[in-house]
Amino acid sequence: DAKTTQPNSMESNEEEPVHLPCNHSTISGTDYIHWYRQLPSQGPEYVIHGLTSNVNNRMASLAIAEDRKSSTLILHRATLRDAAVYYCILRTIAGGTSYGKLTFGQGTILTVHP
Amino acid sequence: EAEVAQSPRYKITEKSQAVAFWCDPISGHATLYWYRQILGQGPELLVQFQDESVVDDSQLPKDRFSAERLKGVDSTLKIQPAELGDSAMYLCASSSRSGPTDTQYFGPGTRLTVL
Numbered sequence: 001d002a003k004t005t006q007p008n009s010m011e012s013n014e015e016e017p018v019h020l021p022c023n024h025s026t027i028s029g030t031d032y033i034h035w036y037r038q039l040p041s042q043g044p045e046y047v048i049h050g051l052t053s054n055v056n057n058r059m060a061s062l063a064i065a066e067d068r069k070s071s072t073l074i075l076h077r078a079t080l081r082d083a084a085v086y087y088c089i090l091r092t093i094a095g096g097t098s099y100g101k102l103t104f105g106q107g108t109i110l111t112v113h114p
Numbered sequence: 115e116a117e118v119a120q121s122p123r124y125k126i127t128e129k130s131q132a133v134a135f136w137c138d139p140i141s142g143h144a145t146l147y148w149y150r151q152i153l154g155q156g157p158e159l160l161v162q163f164q165d166e167s168v169v170d171d172s173q174l175p176k177d178r179f180s181a182e183r184l185k186g187v188d189s190t191l192k193i194q195p196a197e198l199g200d201s202a203m204y205l206c207a208s209s210s211r212s213g214p215t216d217t218q219y220f221g222p223g224t225r226l227t228v229l
Contacts, residue, residue, distance in 0.1 A: 032214045043118075043205050043220030044157065087156060091214040100145060100212030101170060104156025 004088045009109040012078045020073040020108055022088030027068050032091045035062065035073045036102070037084040044087065044104075047073065083112045116140045118221035120206050126227045132194035135224045139188070139208030147218065148181055148191050151203040163189065164212060196228045 005023040012018040024033065035047040048055055048062045050071070055062045061074040075082055085107040091100070119138040127133050139146050144165050149157035160179065162170040165186040174181065178197070183189040193200055203225050207218040 030214075036218075043207070043223050044218075045220065046217045049215060085156075100209065100214065100216055100218075101147065101159045101162055102149075102157070102218060104158070107156055 004090060004105055006086075006088050006105065006108045008106065009111065011111045011113065012075075013113050014080060015077050018075040018078045018082070018110065018112075020075075020086050020088075020110065021070065022072070023070045024088070024090055025069045027090060028092065030092065033062065033064060033068075033071050034089045034091055034102070035060070036087045036089065036104075037082075038087070038107070039081075039084045044102075047086070049091075078110075078112045080112050080114065083110055085109050116219075118206055118208055118219050120204075120221035120224055122224055123222060124225045124227075126229065127196050128229050129198055130195040132192065133196050133226060134193075135191045135204050135206075135226075137189045137191070137206030137221060139206070140219055143208035143210050143219075144186070145209045145212045145216075146183055146189050147207040147209075148189070149205040149207065151205055151223070153202070157203075157205055160191070162212070169212070193226075196226075198228050201226055201228045 032051050034049040036044040037047050038044040048060050050062045063072045087104050087107040089102050121136050146163040148160045150160050151157040160174045161181045163183045166183050181191045203223045205223045207220045209216040209218045
């Protein structure tokens with residue numbers, strides 16, 4: 001499986017933008033880039049995903065580099081509720097059939113200061 | 115909003131005892147996943163069901179773990195006998211399908227402590 005590399009931790013101030021980087025230099029052409037986050041004492045929750053183009057939804061934006069070897073999750077105005085572990089995950093179609101599993105790494109621990 | 119239900123939320127057991135966890139996925143979701151999360155690490159897939167069939171159990175320690183989804187709806191994960199190293203969060207997730215763009219919805223998890 002293609003692997004991702006994320007910083008162990010990042011800090012932000014409330015109401016400021018946050019840019020969470022992810023490197024995936026061995027990404028293949030059919031790998032989708034997904035982001036999930038895990039709030040304290042909760043299960044992970046979906047944030048956003050993309051393939052080649054930048055994506056926006058109500059939670060965040062995903063900026064994908066032109067060569068797809070890196071991506072950035074953007075939280076436009078961080079709140080205290082955004083403090084969580086953020087996971088960047090590649091989902092692969094293997095052998096023509098995707099079984100859909102998520103392969104989590106260590107993720108980035110985001111701390112938001114009031 | 116529909117949610118994945120899990121019970122119990124917390125379980126404390128002694129080494130060598132049997133434990134069981136229950137998961138009720140979002141209605142209509144054909145795919146169900148069980149993950150294990152050790153403190154400080156990301157979740158790791160134990161088993162994946164498509165309806166009532168297992169499609170991936172490559173990381174399930176089959177000598178002590180078993181999982182079933184008899185009617186293709188709710189699911190049970192069992193450990194017998196429990197070992198100290200099984201202390202972890204056990205997460206259940208479901209999705210409508212199993213494609214590379216499908217969103218997985220996670221339950222709150224069961225925190226297992228083995229003494």
